[in-house]
Amino acid sequence: MADRLNRREFGLGAGATGALVMTGGRCRAQAQVPPLKLGVLAPRSGFEALIGQGCQRGFEVAVPLLRDMGYAIELMSADTESKPDVARVQAEKLIAEGAHMLCGAWDSGQTAAVAQVSEQHGVPLVINIAADPKITEQGYKFVFRNFPNAPMLMTGALSLLKDLFEVTGTTPQTAVLMAVNDTFGQAAQNAINVLLPKLGMPFRLVDTITYDPQAKDLSVEVAKAKAARADLHIGVTRLNDGILMVREMVKQRYEPMGIVSPGSPGFYERPLIKALGKYAEYCFSNNPWMDPNQALTKTIDAAFAKTFPDDPFDINVGFSFEAALIAADAYKRAGSTNAQALVEALRATDIANRVMIGGPIRFDEKGQNVGNRLASLQIRNGKPTVVLPPTNAEAKPVFPMPGWSQRM
Amino acid sequence: MLTFVNIVVAGLLTGCVYGLMALGLSVIFGVIRIINFAHGAMMVVAMYFVLVANQKFGLDPLVAMPLIAAALFLAGYALQRGVINRYIARPEHEQFLLLLAVSIILTSSTLIAFGPDARSVHVDYAYDSYEIGGVLVDKVRALAALGAISGVAALWAFFRFTRTGKSIRACADNHVGAEVVGLNVKQLYAVTFGIGATCVGASGALLLLLVDVQPYIADDYTLLAFIIVIIGGLGSMPGALLGGLLVGVSEAVSGFVIMPSLKSMFSFGLLIIVLLVRPQGLLGRHV
């Protein structure tokens, strides 16, 4: 009978309600675990604003996704304004406001400033992106870096070149290096002279051309590069000079076998692809990148596309997410916000379910993750596409590149 | 050898646009004796206007040039009449701070409106180049240089043949004498600043063809304008143009012969030498 509960139904109902009450109680108990206060620093204004805003998006998209994975973090955000002095004061502010851990800061100078503050207060710092090797050489106990340092970047990037030549069967005899005179460019210059013989690279470096980061006109530099008559053009650039460089190459009808950018931003960034259009196609960028095979990558990609449909899901987002993941994971294992407990948990980090290409996230005794791998990205159909290593590749690399006049 | 010729030609063409830009500064400094530290910022604002015209209405910067020049004349006139006029007799550091504040406000306004990324203008001939006897001449650069030269010519004609032009030159030569003769100096100062702004606007439109616009490039161009004006000679119009050409070529050549990242160092070195050895510049009158 429909409108009168019989004994069996009552019993089931009571049982169900009881179970609900009990689990509800346990859920409330779990929710009682306070979220980790994560202070995140990024250059959201100033010279590096575009990049900093990308990092910030990575942190923000991490919060709900990590919650679904069973972690609980609360973001406290600060803007370093692309300046080390500000970064320092903002790190102090976050700590004063109760941050249990810090994440940041993309730029090596700003990160070094934050690292000092971190170490002085004994608050752990998880570096999302920063390449200067000296940050992990200071003997810090509280600083952990999930990003390859500059020598690792260059070694990885150049090795991938060798792989590229093998896979495509085309080997250039000569190369010219055009580098912006900043941290990336200097690292590239220092590394390339050491690594060319060490890695047994098949080409000879004919000329090195450096230019000022504020250069607004690269016609002279490209003319020099063209005059070197090299097979391969290696360009270590940032975003704007990358655009200028390719534009000048087209205008001056300079067509090398290929354009490769090892270990620097620029050739995976959406504004460059948008600005150069068909001329951006077939350019290579050898950098850490998101692993297309990882399930977590696909999850984040979908969530990011929904939350930030107009913005690119690139390494700034990827590494910032991973930094938040590392922090949350350490907190879960430590079970407390005590700094020493957090540090020990961080040291024991071992995360296989990750976003970026490489082995599980682990830190060595200096706090450096040596397991990250680089990928070779080629711009295809307006998107940075993984073409190497073959295990993570989405497409086969095209080398040599079609000439400028052949672009559609 | 051919590469060298290509580079020198490109440097000369760019130098023409630099010359027009510096002309604005030279006119203002030569007549009103005020250091316009907002020079680059004004140019960046003009560049953004031209950019918007290009993106929204498909207007070619060459076509927009006279329009932006006129607009900036009015803006410059108003700025001088309204704000700067009171500072002419004031000490240099106050003038500097005033124009610095104006520069910061203008630059941050463009930052708020357009964001920090570099933007470029789209013209159909953006990737074209002429080949003349083996020398590669960039079409865009050639057209920009032509625009600059016509701008300079128009200005020269103004100063030579019109009444106002001659009055301004009189003011520059002898301030007191000009007032004695009955010239409305205050009005002429405003006109002069307006003309300076016109040059800035026109050169901005042309420069947009050559470089990408970004809020942060303002200070670099202010400095560059000063270098050119001092090397060429203050208060000398042909001097500004000559200075522009010289700086354009020397930047190109030094970049080619030494290392491009040392380009600016070379320009500053040149500035130091000129300031010490011949402060009136190449074509300026004795200070």
Add this chain to the structure above:
Amino acid sequence: MNLLISSTMQRRSAMALAFFVAVMLVLPLFAGNYVVSMLVVVLFSAYVGQAWNLMMGYAGQLSLGHALYVGLGAYISGALFVHYGLPPWIGMLAGMAAAGLAGVVIAALSFRFGVTGVYFALLTIAFAEFTRIAFNHFAWVGGSSGLYLPVVTLTRDDIVHLRGSPTMFYYVLLALTLAALALSHLLLGRRVGFYWRAIREDQEAAQAAGIDVFRYKVAAVALSATMTAIAGALMAFYDNNLYPDTAFGISRSIDIITAPIIGGLGTLFGPILGAFVLTMLSETMTSLSANLGVNGLKQWIYGATLLVIVMLQPAGLWPWLKTLLRLDEGKL
């Protein structure tokens, strides 16, 4: 001159100064690291502003390239420490010597060739930029990758090796700022101070009155440069990393001069007040614009504030504040 100022006024000034010093001395005991690190920034600005003020406010020479001396002090002491382990205070002396020499060279060359006013200002910019680019290519100091000083985390403050908490740097800078204040006060009352002010008011008249204008102008620049280099060296050991673009950059030069001009050029306390006002304004703006998320708003408000102050109070905020506090005829 002392007879013309009432003893009440002098006592008021002295009391005001004593009060200020007392507050600054005990502040770190109550304030957390965040406030202290912010005040370290203020004191840097105040001290360098005083050094710059000596040259501009008293001798009337506009330097727009003062970052040159900061950079030289920082890089020389830093590099000597990195490569040879030279203790900071000794490296600082080397930095001071280099900066002083640079100042003498620039001043001597300029004034000998009759470069003054705007041209001199442009010359100072040119020298600073030239040095910046040179250091970007100078491998011994790390070039554009920057110079990193090895950091040793100690549990206590070590003032001899300049390793320690922000609080330690706070007190060092406070001492320096007060010393600079005392030095300026001292020099103003002596012959060199009078000569400087005469040169600032009317250089030709001063020359005609028999003052060796050239020598005193060069002395002003050299002193200013040497003092500034001290701050540079401290900056090197506080930040522990240096980049040519930030150390020698034109934005640093502009930051150096805005505090003293806003505070009050040619006054003793002006640079200090200016530093406080600008840093506080900056921090407030950071919080505000972070919440609003508008990139560039902070700079806009900063520019607008500068404009308003220049237009309404061109002599700076300190003279206005002095009148308000009725310290008018005191020596500050």
